[in-house]
Amino acid sequence: xxxxxxxxxxxxxxxxxxxxxxxxxxxxxxxxxxxxxxxxxxxxxxxxxxxxxxxxxxxxxxxxxxxxxxxxxxxxxxxxxxxxxxxxx
Amino acid sequence: xxxxxxxxxxxxxxxxxxxxxxxxxxxxxxxxxxxxxxxxxxxxxxxxxxxxxxxxxxxxxxxxxxxxxxxxxxxxxxxxxxxxxxxxx
DNA sequence: TCCATAAATTTAAAAACTTCAATGTATTTA
DNA sequence: TAAATACATTGAAGTTTTTAAATTTATGGA
Numbered sequence: 209x210x211x212x213x214x215x216x217x218x219x220x221x222x223x224x225x226x227x228x229x230x231x232x233x234x235x236x237x238x239x240x241x242x243x244x245x246x247x248x249x250x251x252x253x254x255x256x257x258x259x260x261x262x263x264x265x266x267x268x269x270x271x272x273x274x275x276x277x278x279x280x281x282x283x284x285x286x287x288x289x290x291x292x293x294x295x296x297x
Numbered sequence: 298x299x300x301x302x303x304x305x306x307x308x309x310x311x312x313x314x315x316x317x318x319x320x321x322x323x324x325x326x327x328x329x330x331x332x333x334x335x336x337x338x339x340x341x342x343x344x345x346x347x348x349x350x351x352x353x354x355x356x357x358x359x360x361x362x363x364x365x366x367x368x369x370x371x372x373x374x375x376x377x378x379x380x381x382x383x384x385x386x
Numbered sequence: 387t388c389c390a391t392a393a394a395t396t397t398a399a400a401a402a403c404t405t406c407a408a409t410g411t412a413t414t415t416a
Numbered sequence: 417t418a419a420a421t422a423c424a425t426t427g428a429a430g431t432t433t434t435t436a437a438a439t440t441t442a443t444g445g446a
Contacts, residue, residue, distance in 0.1 A: 211316055219311035223404090227304050234385055241423060251406050256424055258404090275413045275422045286386035290379050296323055297375035312434090330393060340436050345394055347434090364392045364443045 209292050213266070217289060220265035225250060226258050230281070233268060239279045298381050302355070306378060309354035314339060315347050319370070322357060328368045 221227055225248055232247060233239050244255045259279065262268040269280045310316055314337055321336060322328050333344045348368065351357040358369045 211320065215311055215313060215316050218307045218316075222304055222308035222311045224304060225404095227300055227307075230385075231300065242421095252423070253407080253425080254405050260424085272423095275411095277423065281385060283386045286382045290382035290386055293375045293379035293382065296319075296370060297372045297379055314434095331391095341393070342395080342437080343435050349394085361393090366393065 209288065209295075214289070214292055216265045217267055217285060220262050220267045223258070223261075226262055229258060229262060229279075230267065233279055233281050237280070241277050241279070244279075298377065298384075303378070303381055305354045306356055306374060309351050309356045312347070312350075315351055318347060318351060318368075319356065322368055322370050326369070329365050330368070331365075333368075 221230065228248065229239070229244055232244070236243075241252075241255055241259055244250075244259065245252050248255065250258070259268070259270070259277075263270045263279075266282055266285045269282050271278050271280075310319065317337065318328070318333055321333070325332075330341075330344055330348055333339075333348065334341050337344065339347070348357070348359070348366075352359045352368075355371055355374045358371050360367050360369075
């Protein structure tokens with residue numbers, strides 16, 4: 209397991225707003241960026257910034273449909289994280 | 298599962314030096330702060346700072362033997378993290 | 387008691403992060 | 417084609433984090 213991957217994912221998760229975005233994606237299955245602006249009460253550029261960190265780290269997947277970006281959870285990354293911490297426990 | 302606990306643990310893990318401290322604790326079973334100064338090449342105050350974050354977050358346990366602080370992994374926290382990510386995967 | 391050792395705290399500087407207004411880009415629709 | 421929509425990027429301000437020198441605290445040994 210690559211520690212740089214763990215570090216980057218942990219960093220993405222280690223923020224109140226980003227963690228709430230993750231949990232909302234889990235709850236709804238998928239989100240668009242506009243949804244995130246609404247339920248976080250953050251500005252659109254700020255949301256764009258946080259979403260970028262989540263996607264770059266591999267925690268969230270994004271796919272563009274026209275001008276809409278759809279966010280989903282990267283379950284493969286969740287599996288990797290789960291296994292990493294399982295090995296340490 | 299309390300998200301604030303996850304956020305704090307993720308924050309503790311989301312640093313190159315702190316992650317390497319964790320992995321060294323895993324490897325050796327236990328460490329004292331002085332060991333950490335050596336293998337990280339960080340100053341004693343900096344190590345003290347990082348260790349504090351790791352212990353406060355619940356990622357590491359610490360116990361004081363005289364003037365020596367012994368650090369061990371909090372396996373219960375590792376289990377909690379593993380379960381959290383397992384539920385998301 | 388006095389000195390050495392282990393770690394914590396204080397303080398300050400530099401780097402990184404968070405945030406949003408303004409602006410830019412791409413795409414859809416009227 | 418022009419306007420509207422969804423998101424990205426830039427730039428700047430404020431905040432937090434990282435780091436280490438200097439100092440302090442606590443403990444062990446001579």
